[in-house]
Amino acid sequence: MSRKNIETRNRILESTWRLLEADPGNKVRMSDIAKEAGISRQAVYLHFPKRADLLVATTRYLDEVSDIDARLAASRAAKTGLERLDAFIEAWGNYIPEIYGVAKALLAMQDQDEAAYNAWQGRMQAVREGCEAAVNALDRDGRLTADLSKKEAIDLLWTMLSVRNWEQMRGECGWTQARYIEVTKAFARRALVVDEA
Amino acid sequence: MSRKNIETRNRILESTWRLLEADPGNKVRMSDIAKEAGISRQAVYLHFPKRADLLVATTRYLDEVSDIDARLAASRAAKTGLERLDAFIEAWGNYIPEIYGVAKALLAMQDQDEAAYNAWQGRMQAVREGCEAAVNALDRDGRLTADLSKKEAIDLLWTMLSVRNWEQMRGECGWTQARYIEVTKAFARRALVVDEA
DNA sequence: TGTCAACTTTACACGGTGTCAAGTTATAGC
DNA sequence: GCTATAACTTGACACCGTGTAAAGTTGACA
Numbered sequence: 001m002s003r004k005n006i007e008t009r010n011r012i013l014e015s016t017w018r019l020l021e022a023d024p025g026n027k028v029r030m031s032d033i034a035k036e037a038g039i040s041r042q043a044v045y046l047h048f049p050k051r052a053d054l055l056v057a058t059t060r061y062l063d064e065v066s067d068i069d070a071r072l073a074a075s076r077a078a079k080t081g082l083e084r085l086d087a088f089i090e091a092w093g094n095y096i097p098e099i100y101g102v103a104k105a106l107l108a109m110q111d112q113d114e115a116a117y118n119a120w121q122g123r124m125q126a127v128r129e130g131c132e133a134a135v136n137a138l139d140r141d142g143r144l145t146a147d148l149s150k151k152e153a154i155d156l157l158w159t160m161l162s163v164r165n166w167e168q169m170r171g172e173c174g175w176t177q178a179r180y181i182e183v184t185k186a187f188a189r190r191a192l193v194v195d196e197a
Numbered sequence: 198m199s200r201k202n203i204e205t206r207n208r209i210l211e212s213t214w215r216l217l218e219a220d221p222g223n224k225v226r227m228s229d230i231a232k233e234a235g236i237s238r239q240a241v242y243l244h245f246p247k248r249a250d251l252l253v254a255t256t257r258y259l260d261e262v263s264d265i266d267a268r269l270a271a272s273r274a275a276k277t278g279l280e281r282l283d284a285f286i287e288a289w290g291n292y293i294p295e296i297y298g299v300a301k302a303l304l305a306m307q308d309q310d311e312a313a314y315n316a317w318q319g320r321m322q323a324v325r326e327g328c329e330a331a332v333n334a335l336d337r338d339g340r341l342t343a344d345l346s347k348k349e350a351i352d353l354l355w356t357m358l359s360v361r362n363w364e365q366m367r368g369e370c371g372w373t374q375a376r377y378i379e380v381t382k383a384f385a386r387r388a389l390v391v392d393e394a
Numbered sequence: 395t396g397t398c399a400a401c402t403t404t405a406c407a408c409g410g411t412g413t414c415a416a417g418t419t420a421t422a423g424c
Numbered sequence: 425g426c427t428a429t430a431a432c433t434t435g436a437c438a439c440c441g442t443g444t445a446a447a448g449t450t451g452a453c454a
Contacts, residue, residue, distance in 0.1 A: 005431060025308050029410065040433050045412070111222050111305060147383060155370040156380065164361040172321075173352040183353065186344060190387040202400060226441065237402050242443070 009047050011037045013061040016054060020101030028105065030054075055106045056119040062099050071095060072130065081138035082193065086185055088134045089161065092127060093181045096166045103163050124158075131157040138193060145194045153192050160188060206244050208234045210258040213251060217298030225302065227251075252303045253316040259296050268292060269327065278335035279390065283382055285331045286358065289324060290378045293363045300360050321355075328354040335390060342391045350389050357385060 015036035019028045030051060034041040048054035063069075071094075075087035096103075109116035135153045138144040144153060159165075161184070169175045175183075212233035216225045227248060231238040245251035260266075268291075272284035293300075306313035332350045335341040341350060356362075358381070366372045372380075 008431080027309065027410090030412090031410085042413095042434080043432055046432075049412080051411070108305070108308065112224065148380070152372075152376075152380065155366065155372070156384070159362050159365045159370070162361065162365065164359065165356050168356045168359065169352065173356070175349075175352070179349075183345070183349065187353070187388055191384055205400080224441090227443090228441085239403080239444095240401055243401075246443080248442070 012044055012047055013058050016058045017062065017102065020105050024101040024104045052109055052113040052116040055102060055116060058102050059099060059106065062102060066098055068095055081141040081143055084137040085134045085188055088130050089185050089188060090181055092130060092161055093184060096163055097177060128158045143193050145192055156191060157188055205236065209241055209244055210255050213255045214299065217302050221298040221301045249306055249310040249313040252299060252313060255299050256296060259299060263295055265292055278338040278340055281334040282331045282385055285327050286382050286385060287378055289327060289358055290381060293360055294374060325355045340390050342389055353388060354385055
């Protein structure tokens with residue numbers, strides 16, 4: 001497994017992260033990343049043949065560093081469906097800002113690059129599974145609205161929790177992170193949850 | 198006003214529309230458009246100096262052709278806030294599929310091109326005004342939820358009605374257009390509307 | 395007949411990605 | 425101590441799409 005020098009590799013990933021974090025809008029080029037990492041542009045290509053590969057690897061790296069699994073554990077541990085819904089929204093909703101820079105870059109490549117598309121799709125699938133688990137838990141408690149099929153409920157929650165929506169609320173609308181979480185939770189309840197029988 | 202031959206101009210706009218409509222994902226190049234319009238690539242540049250200009254002009258063209266103003270008239274004519282909310286969601290929600298191709302292209306340029314950014318922002322501002330009017334109407338009727346400030350209510354409705362959300366529901370989730378409208382309406386009510394006093 | 399506008403043709407600069415090949419350097423194995 | 429190799433550097437270049445530039449064609453109109 002030709003992963004060359006792992007230290008260099010990590011420096012590249014760190015640099016990519018830092019640059020995208022600092023400037024999620026502006027286009028970060030391969031040469032920018034190389035400069036930031038203090039190596040030649042070609043060395044970056046030695047580790048990551050395509051730009052998409054680098055972005056994908058960076059998200060995986062962030063997943064490791066941020067230990068997203070541990071964060072989601074709380075939602076899995078929740079007893080009631082409502083608790084699970086809240087915990088999941090909190091875990092994911094607070095993870096978004098940390099991956100936003102990279103996510104935006106990956107999102108922008110989706111239409112041009114197959115690998116980027118699949119990578120993003122995969123991540124979103126994971127989020128969807130979290131939504132599914134929350135909806136299932138609600139359903140078990142008999143608290144899921146009858147207005148939507150289970151699939152529709154998952155679709156709706158999943159859409160609600162999209163990075164784009166977070167971006168719009170926090171960016172264009174100027175909401176605080178705390179308010180975003182708060183309103184999203186309330187919103188999800190109103191949309192999906194029905195009063196106790 | 199150097200708008201050259203208006204027939205050619207319209208042919209370019211029509212071609213742009215057709216191509217983007219047919220393939221909203223794939224990148225439509227200036228040369229593709231020229232070929233479709235049966236003219237040289239340079240002739241396109243004679244009418245639209247930048248790609249962004251062309252996309253912006255195409256959205257304006259679509260606005261004219263589709264007569265979006267007339268469609269929104271219904272929501273303006275609504276008596277109650279609830280009616281206004283429904284009518285607006287229906288008008289805008291059903292307009293999205295018609296502009297989706299061009300919208301997606303314009304959206305993709307946002308980060309690179311100032312003009313594209315402003316153009317899209319402007320369109321979204323118009324949508325936001327529709328949201329604002331609906332929220333105001335609800336408020337006048339005393340039916341607006343107390344959980345959100347008026348601005349927050351507008352923000353939320355506006356976000357809910359984003360092209361990205363439509364894209365996700367109809368695309369990834371596979372919803373029908375009718376169901377999208379239906380659920381969005383119900384959803385907006387749950388989020389924003391409170392029972393009569 | 396000549397002029398002008400609209401368009402064509404050809405060519406090229408630019409920026410960013412990705413490729414190629416030759417050169418350097420540290421280090422590990424013999 | 426010599427050499428082979430992995431990791432990286434340097435420099436050049438092809439490719440693609442946008443946008444610019446300039447000279448040539450065509451038809452209409454005056």
